[in-house]
Amino acid sequence: MMKKLVSLLLTLSVMFILFPGTGQASTVPKILLDGKELASDVEPTIVNNNTLVPISIIAGGLNYQAVWNKDSRTVGIHNNDTQIVLAINDSKALVNGQEVEMGEPARIISGRTMVPLRFVGEQLGLEVSWDNAKKEASLFSKQDGNPLPVTPPNPGDGTETQPSGALNYIALHELDPNTIVIRYSGDIVPNQAFSLTDTDRIVLDLPNTAFADDIYPSFPLNDSKQGSLDIESHEFLQKVRFAPLQGKESTARVVLDLYKPVGYTVTNNPGEITIQLGTELPKPPEEVKEEPVPDKGNNGNNGGKVFKVVIDAGHGDHDSGAVGVNKTKEKDFNLAIALRVKKLLDQEPNIEAYMTRSDDSYLTLDNRAKYANDLKADVFMSIHANSFTKPSANGTETYYSRSDSKALAEVVHKHLIKATGLADRKVKQAGYVVIKKTTMPAILVESGFLSNAGDESVLNQEAVRDRIAAALVAGIKEFLKLS
Numbered sequence: 001m002m003k004k005l006v007s008l009l010l011t012l013s014v015m016f017i018l019f020p021g022t023g024q025a026s027t028v029p030k031i032l033l034d035g036k037e038l039a040s041d042v043e044p045t046i047v048n049n050n051t052l053v054p055i056s057i058i059a060g061g062l063n064y065q066a067v068w069n070k071d072s073r074t075v076g077i078h079n080n081d082t083q084i085v086l087a088i089n090d091s092k093a094l095v096n097g098q099e100v101e102m103g104e105p106a107r108i109i110s111g112r113t114m115v116p117l118r119f120v121g122e123q124l125g126l127e128v129s130w131d132n133a134k135k136e137a138s139l140f141s142k143q144d145g146n147p148l149p150v151t152p153p154n155p156g157d158g159t160e161t162q163p164s165g166a167l168n169y170i171a172l173h174e175l176d177p178n179t180i181v182i183r184y185s186g187d188i189v190p191n192q193a194f195s196l197t198d199t200d201r202i203v204l205d206l207p208n209t210a211f212a213d214d215i216y217p218s219f220p221l222n223d224s225k226q227g228s229l230d231i232e233s234h235e236f237l238q239k240v241r242f243a244p245l246q247g248k249e250s251t252a253r254v255v256l257d258l259y260k261p262v263g264y265t266v267t268n269n270p271g272e273i274t275i276q277l278g279t280e281l282p283k284p285p286e287e288v289k290e291e292p293v294p295d296k297g298n299n300g301n302n303g304g305k306v307f308k309v310v311i312d313a314g315h316g317d318h319d320s321g322a323v324g325v326n327k328t329k330e331k332d333f334n335l336a337i338a339l340r341v342k343k344l345l346d347q348e349p350n351i352e353a354y355m356t357r358s359d360d361s362y363l364t365l366d367n368r369a370k371y372a373n374d375l376k377a378d379v380f381m382s383i384h385a386n387s388f389t390k391p392s393a394n395g396t397e398t399y400y401s402r403s404d405s406k407a408l409a410e411v412v413h414k415h416l417i418k419a420t421g422l423a424d425r426k427v428k429q430a431g432y433v434v435i436k437k438t439t440m441p442a443i444l445v446e447s448g449f450l451s452n453a454g455d456e457s458v459l460n461q462e463a464v465r466d467r468i469a470a471a472l473v474a475g476i477k478e479f480l481k482l483s
């Protein structure tokens, strides 16, 4: 059998040598950029009447950088103005942080990421045509050579959209020079920030955003229509610039010019966006040919899995945390709750519970996160009580940092407010170290305010402490689908 196959292959290859014109040679699809054929190892292909083309090869022909990130299975394409992120099997692309529907999911064919030709034309500023008879995709750069402004996902009917919010403050945080604070009135939903590693810049676009007349620092409406912050001797930051996005004035763009690439997190709370610099850099993507990886078979069924849960009692030893009106030390409250939670979790057959501290000892914030990361924990919960200069502040709140932790925060908070019976200050997002540097779903709970006499007396009741611990466990179990 083997011998037969080999001789058949030999015959075929001899035929090709003798008759190179046979087969599909005359109709092999081609990609032309400004009349020149692009060398591509993958030909355009037609799926559901859409012509798909290898985007990284076209982008390369236009001097964009294309980067494949194996971990997130995304392809990033960027030049100085535009960044496009494509996720495999997803028909939505992120163009400068804004979702754009492509009509057909990006897919890997013969190791290349293929996207619809029309999308390439719209987003890379090309005129495109497809000659079906010749199987030729022709791409032409626009005359002025500049890429077009980003096409909005829902092209309007020409009427101007009213800004939904206005920026009135852009400055470095008074206490933390690594945090940029942007305050606004109205509603603003920032696009996902993106960084341009070759130029060490971070770009944040804010759609439907105006600049308030009384913006701080004042925003000079000169010819360049640019405002900027003076930065003095900063470890990472050279300059912060802000201006309406050229070609799309309804979007405000904030650009951080850096001395070197740094990690960052963007947090949006009502009225205030913060950009924190100096967080850990994401793993550098590899400049390799895209390679398909088979999806891991995850059927979402927990089966008999045992989950590792890390309970972190905040503060400890010399660090008492908040001190109550009636002298309750936060570190003691936190430990009392954490020990109760541990005891309850130890009764769960599908949970292994761990504590960062089980006595009045102290760990740094980094070591608390590292402890959970080294354990490869499934859930991290940091237990705290609140304090504020105004004694009237009161209530229960739950924090998460990364979006992968939001569901955990919500389900735990739901149980926690019932247990404390205090005012509901809701689930909030903040970049606290222990919930930011941990790599699993991680939350920080603030059961109440020790600086409020009412909250403090509630939190000191043994029955309430029992209820809080039971609520935290109920939340964890619901999140892990163990209840």
Ligand SMILES: [Zn+2]
Residues within 6 Å of the ligand: 314, 315, 321, 322, 330, 384, 385
């Ligand atoms: Zn605390």
